């Protein structure tokens with residue numbers, strides 16, 4: 001059994017939080033995670049209708065009843081779409097994750113509703129801002145992560161965030177095995193926030209073709225790029241490119257984003273590829289831990305394996321610190 005802030009204070013059985021991933025983490029994936037003792041999160045994109053979140057919440061409750069769950073929002077999207085925060089608060093989640101921006105001005109509403117708040121951060125400054133805003137949990141999201149992320153690796157970032165804040169910290173980015181979870185727990189994290197390994201979970205809202213691509217991809221097959229935001233005209237800050245599987249589209253347009261923004265034909269090619277599931281041009285957001293993903297399985301199997309292997313790894317790690325020889329009895 002692993003014991004951290006997440007098990008003691010949040011009531012989880014394992015210190016694992018399923019990352020909010022749009023559109024993959026809907027009600028089924030979140031429910032599968034919460035039902036096996038992790039925490040399931042519903043992902044909310046900047047463009048999705050409120051009704052989609054409401055449907056995901058309904059699905060979740062049908063499958064997981066009153067088990068706690070979380071909702072992940074993108075701070076930068078809320079000024080233009082305050083209705084997403086309204087809907088998230090109405091859903092009464094255990095926690096809302098406010099990522100990719102300073103959550104300060106939204107804190108009072110979540111606090112008044114009795115909802116805990118987590119925040120994904122990508123550098124020391126954003127960790128400080130999240131702590132000053134009064135969040136409960138900081139998620140140190142390294143550049144290895146799938147989807148939008150900053151430029152600092154999980155290991156240096158985790159050390160930086162741990163020495164900066166007094167709050168519990170969870171690590172995200174590249175954790176897909178018991179070794180990874182054991183490493184961040186040993187470093188002082190309260191758990192792991194896992195996305196990429198769940199892209200192939202049976203309950204994820206993902207297609208068979210995309211799952212196959214994730215399984216086939218190597219750890220060297222990802223790229224940190226703005227091209228998919230530029231071609232879709234989604235106003236993400238350049239601070240947060242997205243980590244995706246490399247393909248012909250990223251190879252053609254990475255480094256030529258200004259040109260891409262004006263190219264209507266490239267936009268047509270992309271849209272067509274997306275509809276046709278032609279992943280030579282369509283996007284699959286995924287992190288470097290794709291190199292550790294080998295098969296489709298239920299989310300509970302993924303969580304159980306990571307937690308059990310982490311426990312074994314941590315027990316084995318005690319051999320690194322031999323007991324001091326006991327001195328002579330006096």
Ligand SMILES: Cc1cc2nc3c(=O)[nH]c(=O)nc-3n(C[C@H](O)[C@H](O)[C@H](O)COP(=O)(O)O)c2cc1C
Nearest residue numbers: 019021022099145146147173174194195196285287
């Ligand atoms: C397909 C995909 C979609 C994602 N969508 C979101 C999102 O909507 N909101 C969010 O806060 N993070 C999102 N993320 C980032 C995750 O929250 C998390 O930081 C990341 O998956 C952790 O690293 P890992 O992918 O190496 O496990 C997404 C990640 C992936 C792979």
